Amino acid sequence: MISRTIAYFLIWLARLTTGAQARWLEQPRGTQRLYFANHSSHLDFILLWALLPARLRWHTRPVAGADYWNASPMRRYLINKVFRGVLIERNGAKGADPLAPVMVALEQGDSLIFFPEGTRNLGEDMLPFKSGLHRIACECPQAELVPARIENLNRVLPKGRHIPIPLICTITFGVALKKRGDEDRGEFLARARQSVIDLASKLS
Numbered sequence: 001m002i003s004r005t006i007a008y009f010l011i012w013l014a015r016l017t018t019g020a021q022a023r024w025l026e027q028p029r030g031t032q033r034l035y036f037a038n039h040s041s042h043l044d045f046i047l048l049w050a051l052l053p054a055r056l057r058w059h060t061r062p063v064a065g066a067d068y069w070n071a072s073p074m075r076r077y078l079i080n081k082v083f084r085g086v087l088i089e090r091n092g093a094k095g096a097d098p099l100a101p102v103m104v105a106l107e108q109g110d111s112l113i114f115f116p117e118g119t120r121n122l123g124e125d126m127l128p129f130k131s132g133l134h135r136i137a138c139e140c141p142q143a144e145l146v147p148a149r150i151e152n153l154n155r156v157l158p159k160g161r162h163i164p165i166p167l168i169c170t171i172t173f174g175v176a177l178k179k180r181g182d183e184d185r186g187e188f189l190a191r192a193r194q195s196v197i198d199l200a201s202k203l204s
Helices: 002-018 044-051 073-082 100-107 132-139 185-202
Strands: 021-024 033-037 060-065 086-088 111-114 144-151 170-173
Touching: 002 044, 002 073, 033 044, 033 185, 044 060, 044 111, 044 144, 044 170, 086 100, 100 111, 100 132, 111 132, 132 144, 132 185, 144 185
Parallel strands: 021 170, 033 111, 033 144, 060 086, 060 111
Antiparallel strands: 144 170
């Protein structure tokens, strides 16, 4: 009960602070989904999660780095109890499978929020996508892969600032894509990355 109350407060705060708007190029469905997006702020998944319709939000979990979210008791509580996050070890033991928790969550039927760049990107251009998205597309074809583009959030709370700057943020959700039969890993990742980039043109 307390965790759900905190979740509602954070949803309200995220929307109030950013003036966030969601734009859907196709109507959201209740099917299992993996939303993949550009990544420039620790607030990215919070805002994306907050803008999902309520019927989808409570079945959608963010994928996040264990090193950051396990760094303090407050962060651990938020990621585990409020957001029900899927934590991955970005600097785990050699030979360990960092995507194992993600695959388990997908097998259980959860929808996920995923950042294929693998880390926050403070530059203008998106980083190349890491291979995890391709593996998910191959091993979990039941999950729709939905590109999403987050605009302005890195300007609302730039690195090193603790007080947000009032700007309107927009998240555009694109059309689900699937891996093509003749596509190799590099081609698929390039196409998926371009699908997020192309959503910028849908904002006008």
